[in-house]
Amino acid sequence: MTINVNRSWLMVPTDQPDAISQACDSTASVILLDLFEGVAQSRRTFARESLKAAIGQCVTKKKTVYVQISPDQWESDVRACVCQEVSALVVARAETVEHIQALDALLLKEENRLSLPAHSIQMVLCLETARGHQDAYALGASSKRVFALSLGRVDLVMDLRPEPSGEIHLLPFLMQRLIILSRTLGLMAVGAWWRAPDRGLNATADNTFKAARRGRAVGFSAVMCVNPQQVEPIHRAYSQEAI
Amino acid sequence: MNPKKVRRSGLTMPIVTPRFVDNAWRRGCDYITLDLEDSVPKNRKAFARTLVKEAIPNVSQGGAEAFVRINHESMQEDTEAVVWPGLKRIKYPKTETAEEVRALDALISRLEKERGIEPGSIEIDASIETARGIVNVYEIASASARIQEFGATNGGYDMSRDLGVEMFVPFDQFVYLRGEAELAARALGLGVRASPFVPNTSGSVSDGDRALRQAKAAWACGLMVGGGGLNPAVVESHNAGYTPTPDEVGNAHWVLEQYALIEKEEKCWAEIEGQVIDRYEAKRAQLTLHWSRLCEARNREKKLAVEKVKEGQA
Numbered sequence: 001m002t003i004n005v006n007r008s009w010l011m012v013p014t015d016q017p018d019a020i021s022q023a024c025d026s027t028a029s030v031i032l033l034d035l036f037e038g039v040a041q042s043r044r045t046f047a048r049e050s051l052k053a054a055i056g057q058c059v060t061k062k063k064t065v066y067v068q069i070s071p072d073q074w075e076s077d078v079r080a081c082v083c084q085e086v087s088a089l090v091v092a093r094a095e096t097v098e099h100i101q102a103l104d105a106l107l108l109k110e111e112n113r114l115s116l117p118a119h120s121i122q123m124v125l126c127l128e129t130a131r132g133h134q135d136a137y138a139l140g141a142s143s144k145r146v147f148a149l150s151l152g153r154v155d156l157v158m159d160l161r162p163e164p165s166g167e168i169h170l171l172p173f174l175m176q177r178l179i180i181l182s183r184t185l186g187l188m189a190v191g192a193w194w195r196a197p198d199r200g201l202n203a204t205a206d207n208t209f210k211a212a213r214r215g216r217a218v219g220f221s222a223v224m225c226v227n228p229q230q231v232e233p234i235h236r237a238y239s240q241e242a243i
Numbered sequence: 244m245n246p247k248k249v250r251r252s253g254l255t256m257p258i259v260t261p262r263f264v265d266n267a268w269r270r271g272c273d274y275i276t277l278d279l280e281d282s283v284p285k286n287r288k289a290f291a292r293t294l295v296k297e298a299i300p301n302v303s304q305g306g307a308e309a310f311v312r313i314n315h316e317s318m319q320e321d322t323e324a325v326v327w328p329g330l331k332r333i334k335y336p337k338t339e340t341a342e343e344v345r346a347l348d349a350l351i352s353r354l355e356k357e358r359g360i361e362p363g364s365i366e367i368d369a370s371i372e373t374a375r376g377i378v379n380v381y382e383i384a385s386a387s388a389r390i391q392e393f394g395a396t397n398g399g400y401d402m403s404r405d406l407g408v409e410m411f412v413p414f415d416q417f418v419y420l421r422g423e424a425e426l427a428a429r430a431l432g433l434g435v436r437a438s439p440f441v442p443n444t445s446g447s448v449s450d451g452d453r454a455l456r457q458a459k460a461a462w463a464c465g466l467m468v469g470g471g472g473l474n475p476a477v478v479e480s481h482n483a484g485y486t487p488t489p490d491e492v493g494n495a496h497w498v499l500e501q502y503a504l505i506e507k508e509e510k511c512w513a514e515i516e517g518q519v520i521d522r523y524e525a526k527r528a529q530l531t532l533h534w535s536r537l538c539e540a541r542n543r544e545k546k547l548a549v550e551k552v553k554e555g556q557a
Binding site for chain 1: 419421422429440466511512
């Protein structure tokens with residue numbers, strides 16, 4: 001497995017330049033420019049149009065840039081984001097092998113068109129639906145570009161809510177299943193062991209540290225987050241001192 | 244999850260005990276399971292089979308759906324004895340393979356045809372109670388269109404014995420098997436029979452308070468299919484716990500109003516009065532309202548059925 005030291009992936013809506021500036025000022029390892037999850041439906045086209053400027057902001061600050069694409073407008077999203085500065089696509093709601101293979105083919109076409117090295121852009125699959133989790137192994141094996149599996153915002157998408165114990169329903173199971181399958185496929189597992197009241201990757205700094213530390217202990221290698229204040233606790237959870 | 248049927252509460256009744264069967268319709272259950280399996284001694288199995296045809300309308304008269312639990316070992320004989328008009332579902336214990344489900348499906352199809360029952364109307368409840376069943380869980384859940392709900396609310400006696408684990412412990416010893424079953428149900432778009440972990444270290448089957456906590460915790464997790472019980476003391480707790488409260492319904496209306504305003508402002512989310520409002524909360528609010536309407540309709544249906552019986556008796 002490739003060793004990847006990008007521990008903190010800070011997701012930020014691409015239609016919000018101020019939020020991108022704040023994200024770039026943080027110590028986040030990766031800025032994950034979001035074209036889908038945090039962008040209102042009516043602003044998706046605007047978000048795509050803003051992407052090049054957003055990438056420019058990130059590059060100026062020497063950030064690694066990933067882009068999260070949508071499941072319903074993925075062709076437009078891919079065409080908007082392929083460039084030398086984008087290292088990876090994060091595929092929200094990854095569900096079918098056919099979809100990943102179609103993405104792979106479109107990426108290759110765009111790489112050729114722009115004279116970029118073939119297969120230079122990698123993929124991260126967000127397993128956020130039951131179908132995606134059920135078929136996780138096949139999805140993870142469906143393209144050589146895939147280097148990580150993530151839980152994304154599975155709690156929101158699958159409507160998983162807190163149990164009396166404080167665990168989020170089904171999450172401990174899905175988490176361990178994803179980690180095992182990632183290991184089997186030689187991929188990174190991205191996530192954290194969130195507990196109530198953490199929701200949709202958002203949590204206080206203290207809870208983020210605990211979730212990231214628990215996650216590291218069970219096999220995750222990096223954490224997606226949505227708030228710049230979560231970055232430092234993630235780094236701390238992955239530091240030698242936290243062991 | 245898009246619920247179609249309201250099955251919050253149920254009781255499993257030994258069919259050879261007349262006082263249980265005759266009073267079952269009074270208990271307020273959404274369903275009654277007539278049992279040919281664990282509660283019937285081996286030497287009374289044949290007799291038990293002869294009781295099912297008349298027991299189905301008996302237990303249904305209060306508005307409950309009538310289910311029957313057959314024996315795994317005598318699937319053929321039991322099924323021949325239980326497929327009659329009024330039967331809604333056959334519970335198939337210790338299901339281990341998809342082939343078993345397909346065989347049961349074919350048998351039910353033949354009997355439906357022979358006995359003038361709407362084709363495909365009788366569901367199969369494939370109960371996962373062994374390690375082998377867990378290994379084959381997705382294939383089992385997808386083996387028949389008659390399986391409309393699926394999952395495992397807890398390990399149960401059979402599962403505990405098969406796995407060699409203790410039942411009444413203060414931690415969740417069934418994370419894996421319940422996870423696999425629930426994931427299969429969700430992936431296939433079936434009704435999810437699952438339950439959050441609520442400790443039951445006493446093993447009591449008649450603790451109404453605990454039953455209420457369990458049902459409330461399930462509904463809080465968006466789970467709406469009850470696993471039923473063995474004692475009438477838990478029925479009302481299950482009905483109440485799975486039903487949205489007036490406060491929840493009021494909050495759902497408010498969430499939808501707030502979300503409509505957020506959408507107008509071209510925002511994805513906002514925190515209003517300490518509550519996050521976004522598309523996911525809006526979806527949950529819609530589910531709450533839909534489920535509340537279904538529960539109300541089901542309560543009305545059962546009430547009318549009971550009144551009709553009482554009028555007939557007067």
